[in-house]
Amino acid sequence: MIKLNQKQKIILKHIDGMSNRSIASELHMSKDTVNKYVNEYENQKQELLAKNPETDTKELIQAIVEKPKYNSENRGPNKVTSEMIEVIEECLKVNEWKRANGMSKQQMRKIDIHEYLLKKNFNISYSSVKRLVKTIEDRHREAFIRQEYVLGDVCEFDWGTAKLDIGGEGYKAYQMAVFTPAKSGIRYSMLFKSQDTPAFQQSHAEFFSFCKGNFRTMVYDNMRVAVKKFVGLFEKEPTKALTELSIYYGFNFRFTNIAKGNEKGHVERSVEYVRRKVFSEPGNDKFDTLAEANKFLFEECMKLNNKETSNGLVPMEIFKEEQKHLFPNLPKFESSIYSENRVDKYSTVTVSQNHYSVPDTLVGKMVKVKMFTDKIIIYYDNSIVAKHDRSFKLHDWKIEIHHYLRTLHKKPGALKGSTALLQTDTQIKYIYEQYYTKDAKTFLQVLEIIYEKGIHAVTEALRELEKLSPMDMSADKVKVICESRKEKEICVTVPLNDHLTEKSRSTLSIYDKLAALQSRKLNKEAV
Known part of the structure; x- marks a missing residue:
């Protein structure tokens, strides 16, 4: 391929009257090449001079001065079979x-x-x-077919992530559940610590509660909390969690094809839009608690829903009309994972690779466990025996010291280095370190009083006992002081100027006057 300056030389020499053969000889190139560019120049020049009204003059000028190029439009690879x-x-x-x-x-x-x-x-x-x-x-590239939606028919769901600093723990990725009805286009979102079954079910329960009803069809991609497994290229088997929601609320569901985000394009755009509009401004990514973050997210979503969009419509206004077409509102679905576990030798049950303590009388027995998005509740014989905040760490231990009182009474020496003492309440730990580091037995007795009377009452009793008898801080004395303080609170004199007292005094005064009148009358009759 010749360069632009070579094309220029060919045309200039042609204008000077040199023959094509002479130009080819002087520039050391093929005569066919010279003929090609000379003929192109003459044809384009004649067309330009003719000034045909239908001819774009700019295109002709461009064709004359443009860089030479080969026409490879229909040429394919030589070695392809x-x-x-x-x-x-x-x-x-x-x-x-x-x-x-x-x-x-x-x-x-x-x-x-x-x-x-x-x-x-x-x-x-x-x-x-x-x-x-x-x-x-x-x-195989496909065409897209525009869809029309009716009120209350289709709603799309998707997960997203938002990096936030909650509780001063540093920036972590929190899971953001996002709902967008296809017709109204409102956005509803919630934050969770994990993208798991309880979060999936709770997000639906909260969204349907907000809507005061639910949609006829929910649309999902191939997320693991919704799709249990693939059956062939196109068939998917739903998870137990999705099936339960579908049965309870009565909605149908469908899955998008693989890598086809356009099939749920409303919510696909909503994830990015909500995350950017809510959390991008300075200071909008730090919160004290997850509940505070969710409250802020909800309020900001409602502001977005009440803003006029580019087509001149307000999503919330359409949604209010859409609510009339939803299925009837139902009580919130209980979103949890149920399991039965055997209590191990440490008096704990293992849930999602984390250990949670139960009373030590249950070692070796089967208990029922419900795992929610934020807590673990454990049942035995239809009664709650333990409650824990759910841990999202790996191989974590959540231990309550009062679950081990029976065992610790038998093995008081095991208290000092125990996980139970390490994880106990700060005030309880202070009481141990301040008064009972050398007397674990007495501390365990005081611990029972704490669970009976309350930590505040025992703390006040210990302070009083420290003044009266610092050398003898026995559990019996602590209990006596707690009970005596409680009796004093009960026996506080009630003021005599309350409404009931005044009413009683008024009534008695009337009776006194009546009695006096009656007495005078009797005296007169006697005379």
């Missing part, structure tokens, strides 16, 4: 099957397909393989 194309298409089909079966990370990339072809003794460059793969994929 039908057998080679068949192999590439087979590799792409395998990739599609792997995506459908949760093996997307094991797909063949273009470089892998090229190496595979070389192993098959095909002689082709990597760049040719890239062009062929693009051509084959473009051949």
Whole structure:
């Protein structure tokens, strides 16, 4: 291919009257090349001079001065064969099957397909393989069909993440559940610590409660909390959690195709939009508690829902009309994971690889466990025996010291280095370190009084006892002081100027007057 300056020399020499053969000889190039550019110049010049009204003059000028180029429009790779194309298409089909079966990370990339072809003794460059793969994929490119939606029919759900600093723990990724009805386009979102079954179910329960009803159809992508497994390329089996929600609320559901975010485009855009609009401003990404963060998220979503959109509509106004077409409102679905566990030798049950304590009288017995988004509740014989805040760490231990009182009475020496003491309430730990580090038995007795009378009452009793008898801080004395203080509180004199007292005094005064009158009357009759 000649350069632009070479084209210039050919045209200038042609204008000077040199023959094409002479130009080719002087510039050391083919006569056919010179003929080509001279003929192009003359044709374009004649067209420009003719000034045909339908001719764009700018295009003709551009054609004269543009850089020379080859016409490779219909030229294909020289080494491509039908057998080679068949192999590439087979590799792409395998990739599609792997995506459908949760093996997307094991797909063949273009470089892998090229190496595979070389192993098959095909002689082709990597760049040719890239062009062929693009051509084959473009051949199957689909058209999108615009949808029309009716009120109360379709709502889409998706997960997103937002990095927030909650409780001063530093920035962590929190899971953001987002709902967007296809018709009204409102946004409803909630934050969770984990993208698990309780969070999935609770988000739906809270959203339907907010809507005061639920939609006929819910749309999901291939998220693990909704899809249990793939059955072939297109069929998916729903999880137990989704099936339970569908049965309780009576909605149908459908899944999008793999890598087809456009099939739930409303919520796909909502995730990015809500995250940016709510948390992007300075100071909007730090909160004291998760509840505070969720309250802020809800309020900001409501502001967005009441703003006029580019089409001149207000989503919340449409949603108020949509509420009339929803299924009837039901009580909130209880979102939890139920399981039965055996209590181990440490008097704990293991839930999601974390240990939670129960009373030590239950070692070896089967208990029932309900795991919610924020707490763990444990039942035995239909009674609650333990409650814990749920831990989202790995291999964590949540221990309540009062669950081990029976065992610690038998083994008081085990108290000092125990996880139970380490994790106990700060005030209880202070009492141990201040008064009973050398007397674990007495501390355990005081601990029972704490659970009976309350930590505040025992703390006040210990302070009083320390003044009266610092050398003898026995549990019996602590209990006596607690009870005497309680009796004093009960026996506080009630003021005599309250409404009931005044009423009683008034009534008695009337009776006194009546009695006096009656007495005078009797005296007169006697005289």
